[in-house]
Amino acid sequence: MRPLGATGLTVSAVAAGGGPLGGMPDLFGYDTPEDQAIGIVRDIIASPIRVIDTANGYSDGKSEERIGAALREAGTPDGLLVATKVDAKDGDYSGRRVADSIAESRLRLGMDHLPLVYLHDPEFHPDAGFAEPGGAIEALVRLLTPDNRRLLAIIRDRRPQSVAALAEMSGRAQPNLTRTLAKLEAAGLVSRTRDPQDERQLRIDLTEKGRALRQQALNVPPTVVAKLGMSLGELEELHGGLTALNDAARRAGVKPLPAPAKDSI
Numbered sequence: 030m031r032p033l034g035a036t037g038l039t040v041s042a043v044a045a046g047g048g049p050l051g052g053m054p055d056l057f058g059y060d061t062p063e064d065q066a067i068g069i070v071r072d073i074i075a076s077p078i079r080v081i082d083t084a085n086g087y088s089d090g091k092s093e094e095r096i097g098a099a100l101r102e103a104g105t106p107d108g109l110l111v112a113t114k115v116d117a118k119d120g121d122y123s124g125r126r127v128a129d130s131i132a133e134s135r136l137r138l139g140m141d142h143l144p145l146v147y148l149h150d151p152e153f154h155p156d157a158g159f160a161e162p163g164g165a166i167e168a169l170v171r172l173l174t175p176d177n178r179r180l181l182a183i184i185r186d187r188r189p190q191s192v193a194a195l196a197e198m199s200g201r202a203q204p205n206l207t208r209t210l211a212k213l214e215a216a217g218l219v220s221r222t223r224d225p226q227d228e229r230q231l232r233i234d235l236t237e238k239g240r241a242l243r244q245q246a247l248n249v250p251p252t253v254v255a256k257l258g259m260s261l262g263e264l265e266e267l268h269g270g271l272t273a274l275n276d277a278a279r280r281a282g283v284k285p286l287p288a289p290a291k292d293s294i
Contacts, residue, residue, distance in 0.1 A: 030108075033145075035211050035212075035214065035215040036145070036212050036215055037207075037208030037209060037210075037211035037215075038110060038208075038212075039079075039110075040080045040110055041079040041080055043078055043080075044081070044082050044112075045073045045082065046082055047082055047083030047084070047087060047092045047093075047096060048083075048084075048087050048092065049061050049066075050066040050069065050070065050083070050087070050091075050092045050095050050096065051066070051087045051088025051089075051090075051091035051092035051093075051095065052066070052088055052091060053087070053088055063091075063095060066095040067099045070095065070098075070100070070103075071103050074099065074100075074105075074109065075103075079108050079109055079110060080109075080110045080111075080112065081110070081111050081112070082113075083111070083113050083114070083138075085115060085130045085149070086114075086116030086118075086149065090133065090137050093113065093133075093137035093138050096111065096137075096138060097137050097138040097139040097140075100138065100139060101139055105140075110144055110145060111138060111140065111143070111144070111145075112144070112145035113134045113138065113143060113145075113146055114146065114148065114149035115127050115130040115131060115146060115148050115149055115165070115169065116130055116149045116150075117157070120154075122148075122151075122154045122157035122165055123157070123164070123165065123168075124163045124164050124165055125168070126165070127165045127168035127172075128168055128171075128172065131143065131146060131169075131172055146172075148165055151165075170216060170218070176201075177212075177213065179199070180199055180201075180209065180213070181213070181218065181219070181235065181239060183198050183199055184219060184233055184235055185235050185239075185240065188234070189233055190224070190230070190232060190233075191224075191230045191231060192207060192210065192231055192233065210233065213239075217236055217238045218235065218238060219233060219234065219235055219236060219239055220233070220234050220235075220236050221233055222234075
């Protein structure tokens with residue numbers, strides 16, 4: 030096992046590619062029946078390989094579906110990393126498409142949290158405007174987990190002077206927190222610098238990118254997304270509108286809209 034760059038993730042030296050699992054005979058020269066694909070994933074889970082790589086667009090989602098089926102049967106063991114990729118759809122590689130692609134992947138894989146997601150084949154979409162406001166990169170960064178969004182808020186508002194102080198403020202174990210900070214630093218959201226007064230301490234702050242980060246996407250469970258029949262991008266827009274309405278109501282002294290009951294859907 031070895032670290033994966035500055036992400037804070039630990040991976041095996043060998044990863045299992047999920048492309049053939051969906052059956053791509055035109056590319057690989059053979060088909061993979063569903064039962065065989067699920068059996069292969071079960072064998073991977075039982076092996077020393079700790080990484081399975083797939084993508085939203087592999088066989089129109091069949092690769093993710095079959096991996097998800099195997100994970101539901103065998104369970105997801107500690108240390109197994111399932112990585113997936115965002116794919117364009119009908120030439121659309123917008124920020125909205127990124128949110129929808131991730132929601133689709135979560136549903137197929139049966140995973141509320143995707144530990145590693147990246148953009149697939151961006152070189153084939155030179156005019157997609159990946160780095161523009163509201164584009165694919167910004168959308169991907171917005172889809173942080175709620176715990177990490179809270180962590181950024183603590184860093185912004187309480188300005189902890191050390192990792193130990195941040196661990197106490199956030200209630201998170203320091204080793205886990207250190208790995209998370211490495212991921213956020215790799216994403217360009219936080220910086221860690223040595224305290225000039227005490228070289229043993231790391232000072233933590235938000236980067237300019239971190240400070241400018243917009244309101245994060247809702248952490249809507251995939252099953253709820255499916256029931257609503259709305260895309261994650263549409264839900265994010267709705268959430269932004271309701272948040273703005275509540276803020277305006279507070280400023281006007283009007284009671285904000287109540288949150289819906291948890292069992293209302």
